[in-house]
Amino acid sequence: MTFSEKYNGAATKHNSFVCVGLDPDPERIPDHLKGSPDPIAAFLIEIVNATKDIACTYKPNFAFFGAHGIAGWQALQNTIKAIPSDIPILLDFKAGDIGNTATQYARMAYEQLEVDAITVNPLMGTDAIEPFLAYQNGCAFLLCLTSNPGSADVLRLNTDQGLLFEVLAHKSMIWNQTGACGLVVGATHPDDLLKVRNIATTLPILLPGVGAQGANTDAIVQNGLDATGGGILVNASRSILYASNGSDFADAARKAAEELRETLNNARA
Amino acid sequence: MTFSEKYNGAATKHNSFVCVGLDPDPERIPDHLKGSPDPIAAFLIEIVNATKDIACTYKPNFAFFGAHGIAGWQALQNTIKAIPSDIPILLDFKAGDIGNTATQYARMAYEQLEVDAITVNPLMGTDAIEPFLAYQNGCAFLLCLTSNPGSADVLRLNTDQGLLFEVLAHKSMIWNQTGACGLVVGATHPDDLLKVRNIATTLPILLPGVGAQGANTDAIVQNGLDATGGGILVNASRSILYASNGSDFADAARKAAEELRETLNNARA
Numbered sequence: 418m419t420f421s422e423k424y425n426g427a428a429t430k431h432n433s434f435v436c437v438g439l440d441p442d443p444e445r446i447p448d449h450l451k452g453s454p455d456p457i458a459a460f461l462i463e464i465v466n467a468t469k470d471i472a473c474t475y476k477p478n479f480a481f482f483g484a485h486g487i488a489g490w491q492a493l494q495n496t497i498k499a500i501p502s503d504i505p506i507l508l509d510f511k512a513g514d515i516g517n518t519a520t521q522y523a524r525m526a527y528e529q530l531e532v533d534a535i536t537v538n539p540l541m542g543t544d545a546i547e548p549f550l551a552y553q554n555g556c557a558f559l560l561c562l563t564s565n566p567g568s569a570d571v572l573r574l575n576t577d578q579g580l581l582f583e584v585l586a587h588k589s590m591i592w593n594q595t596g597a598c599g600l601v602v603g604a605t606h607p608d609d610l611l612k613v614r615n616i617a618t619t620l621p622i623l624l625p626g627v628g629a630q631g632a633n634t635d636a637i638v639q640n641g642l643d644a645t646g647g648g649i650l651v652n653a654s655r656s657i658l659y660a661s662n663g664s665d666f667a668d669a670a671r672k673a674a675e676e677l678r679e680t681l682n683n684a685r686a
Numbered sequence: 687m688t689f690s691e692k693y694n695g696a697a698t699k700h701n702s703f704v705c706v707g708l709d710p711d712p713e714r715i716p717d718h719l720k721g722s723p724d725p726i727a728a729f730l731i732e733i734v735n736a737t738k739d740i741a742c743t744y745k746p747n748f749a750f751f752g753a754h755g756i757a758g759w760q761a762l763q764n765t766i767k768a769i770p771s772d773i774p775i776l777l778d779f780k781a782g783d784i785g786n787t788a789t790q791y792a793r794m795a796y797e798q799l800e801v802d803a804i805t806v807n808p809l810m811g812t813d814a815i816e817p818f819l820a821y822q823n824g825c826a827f828l829l830c831l832t833s834n835p836g837s838a839d840v841l842r843l844n845t846d847q848g849l850l851f852e853v854l855a856h857k858s859m860i861w862n863q864t865g866a867c868g869l870v871v872g873a874t875h876p877d878d879l880l881k882v883r884n885i886a887t888t889l890p891i892l893l894p895g896v897g898a899q900g901a902n903t904d905a906i907v908q909n910g911l912d913a914t915g916g917g918i919l920v921n922a923s924r925s926i927l928y929a930s931n932g933s934d935f936a937d938a939a940r941k942a943a944e945e946l947r948e949t950l951n952n953a954r955a
Contacts, residue, residue, distance in 0.1 A: 484798060513782075518747055518749045525755075546836075567811025577845075
């Protein structure tokens, strides 16, 4: 099954564009879980169980696991195992390196961690992206315009082919020959999202920046949907994971995910 | 001790600009090591022991460890432990993400793995780089112009401020306020290296692309040296690691590293 098929299945079944970002911060894990043998996985597995009929995708953020070394890697594996097999997993890594190295990152994602998709940084060009595209059931979500303030520093540079993020959107349609590309566009830039959607008409778009980063959900749904009325993954991490830091954290996470689903669906209607 | 102090110490003591890249490919590890409990570390520790009076820096490439999961992480830790403390370690990761995530990657590098420097992808701009710069004893080697063919696709785009890699070189001098920046310039582009050196006059430059990628060593030394006659790290990975695949691999690696040191020093003279 391809990433897109799995994503479409979960999005339809759960009537949801909510991508749940898994960015575990040990300081924000509820106190009663801190003594667990694997507190990060204990926390995230409860989050997954509370949201698994709402999420269209789960997005573990590698940095928050890598910062804890082997224990973090184990937590990542344990969390991945707890995610139902009909919900796709998008590893947030921003991988980008020369071909022989990118091949190793693709193996890490698709064979070692067995995820369905990975975020990829396109700065190094075609041969840095190709090893990911070789996994035709996967999806390489290429950075296009990120949600952070610094996205203006480089991604908005004015080139002789348009703004850099527009050039990347155009290139992504060429790189998508195998159907294994998606894009990352910060939900904090709804007007630019419309420009990107008009270029990359068929690609799934990951939209980080909702929740803690404060994006306008109505505008991103209206501007981000593809011609089929789908193709968006609206990510929220902190606003779901840390909706409560008490023993009710899983219920609070579910409630935050449900509210986001409803907000997004109202914007679609 | 800062990265630069450590680098200068090792480069002077070993009279060498040779950065030994650690990209372990299990298929190319000599047969007699394949049955070791940790074949990757067994291989790399012999490489380190054979080159530790030649290297100015060691550069482990995360992808080649990450592809093997927890076993790979353990191999990376075991390898790092075997590197003498007066030779800096540059983690090749190409990290690049929003601030709260970049903070986790900086922790991974500087606190979890305890390396001295890390490669960073600057596509996402200032706030994605700042968490690395906060470690003032470290060094964030920012991608400027990479060695691969695809480097032309994005890094050579013509912007209204110059070619993209030139813009990145200029920005790096601003980002270097804390003195914690370096650059990555592919040794396969000696003319462009001169342009970058004229902009980023004081930054250490990592030069991948020698050896298996076939760069012209004379030109890169002449064009890459800073005003003090230093400031370059010329990386070779495959041409050293796999100089022989027999039981003489460590001697062959030493010989390859010595030859590269001599070639680079002759170019300097």
